[in-house]
Amino acid sequence: MKAVTIDRYGPPEVLTVTERDRPRPGPGELLLRVAAVAVNPVDLAVRRGDIPSPVLPAVVGWDVSGTVVETGPGVSRFQPGDRVVAAHSPLATGIGVSAAYVALDETLAAPAPASVPLDHAAALPLAALTAEQALSQLGPDFSGRLLVAGAAGAVGGFLVQLAALRGWRPAGLARASDAPTVATLGAAEVFSSPGTLPTGAFDAVIDAAGLPATIAAVRDGGRYLSLTPFAVPEPERSIAVEIYGVRTDGTMLDTLARHVDQGHLTLRIAHVLPFEDAPLAHALLEGGGTRGKILLTPGD
Template sequence: MQAQVLTEFGGPEKLKLTQVESPVAGPSQALVRIRAAALNPVDAKIRAGLPIGPDMPAILGADLAGIVEAVGEGVEGISVGDEVYGCAGGVKGHGGTLAQYIAADARLLAPKPKSLSFHEAAALPLVAITAVDAMEKLALTGDDHVLVHGGVGGVGHIGIQLVKAAGARVSTTVSSEEAAALARQLGADETILRSEPVADYVARLTGGSGFSAIFDTVGGDNLANSFAAAAIGGRIATTNARTTADLGDMHGKALSLHVVFMLLPMLRGPGRERHGRILRELAALADAGKLRPLIEERRFTLETAADAHALLDSGKARGKIVVDIS
């Protein structure tokens, strides 16, 4: 089969289209002919040397949508010919999705949403499972007023939709008026330009009391803004806790902080069945018209996947970058 192969760490130019041996479905695995694969920021980090990637020579890529061509011993709930999607590759111990085939742990797969194309479905798994993890940690109710930091980012735009599906009110930070309009189309009740001081938007949108729940898809230094924007007893979930932070505001408001690391089940093992269950629930939401991916309009193929990685590095994509494989 053909695959984009990485033989040394570096930029997008290190990816080379290569003929490699096709994988075979082992026990508990499904062989999937990949129709589309989506890129995520973690792919670029692994390409640059983040030590959670597959051994060299490596095939990168986590997200996929495709058709099952074979199943190994012990696989239940997935059959040959099924259209599936999942986040199932691109880290240690797993093949990648920038290839024509993958032998994936069947627990990480689920039937593709019927209302979405392969191109659209491939954009969902990693970001949507991440957002579900955050929603479950935040334990949202219809009484919550939720702040989503980064509302038109890969994870944030799913977060907005899941908050609305939970019946809660959602406000979101964005970088521009154009992004604000897009966030409102996704369901945001209010938008906040990142340049607006935290105290000002807390006063404007919450009467100074703060947000009962915050989903911070930016994290790092931005966690300080989340602490400042939270209500007393507020809950915060972040996808990026790699920072040194003053926890004074957390203590003063008795806040709770939850960290989301969606790739852990793939790296460690426990929890893979849960990912499959979440994907089934997400497919139902998509088919009910309550969830849709925001996708970059530029199209890429397996042959031009390095160009897709270059766009990922640029930070200029408007939505998830998807590579059509076959």
């Protein structure tokens, strides 16, 4: 079967499509025929060696949508023919989801939203889980003023939508050209650059863009939650500076998929490319300015 792999670290060109054996599902596992996988910043970090893979060659990728074709012993939630989405970390094994067939634990999967094409559903898992879990860090009773930095990005867009769904009326930081989109997603106001932010005006900032200067917008004693561990400000003014990393969770993903079907979450797709264009996909994401997810499909 086809798989997108790296055998060394480096620029996008180290990504190649190779042939690998089709996996078999073990106890509690699903075997998926892959419809699409999404390209995420963590994939770029693995490819560059910033987050080394435990083995090389390695199959890249976290986000997947597909159809169950076989189940292992003990599987209870899914059966062949079911359409699912999942986020699966390759950081412990070096076996990601960018392959024609993928075996993964059923606890990572959720029924795919029925209201979108199955390949588009791959845009949901990692970015939406990151956003939902980051907002949950603020607590169910948060009622202050929230700023989302990078509000036009994949995670930032979900942060705005999910915060608005909670009734929080978040503010967004995004390029002026993205302001209409961010407002449509649910931002009560949109700022065009860190320099335009009011000093100390927000109770919390969630930074999904690696903009540590936005700590200036947090009030004394407020909270700053970074989703970009390579760009974190030093604590100041009794502000709690936190770094958050996502955890895979099929139950939470199921709730998020239902939000898509209910019209509460919009999936934004920038490009759908074949596996063979994985270097282009990484270059596009690395170049910045992409609005919506970049998806890769295995083809026939």
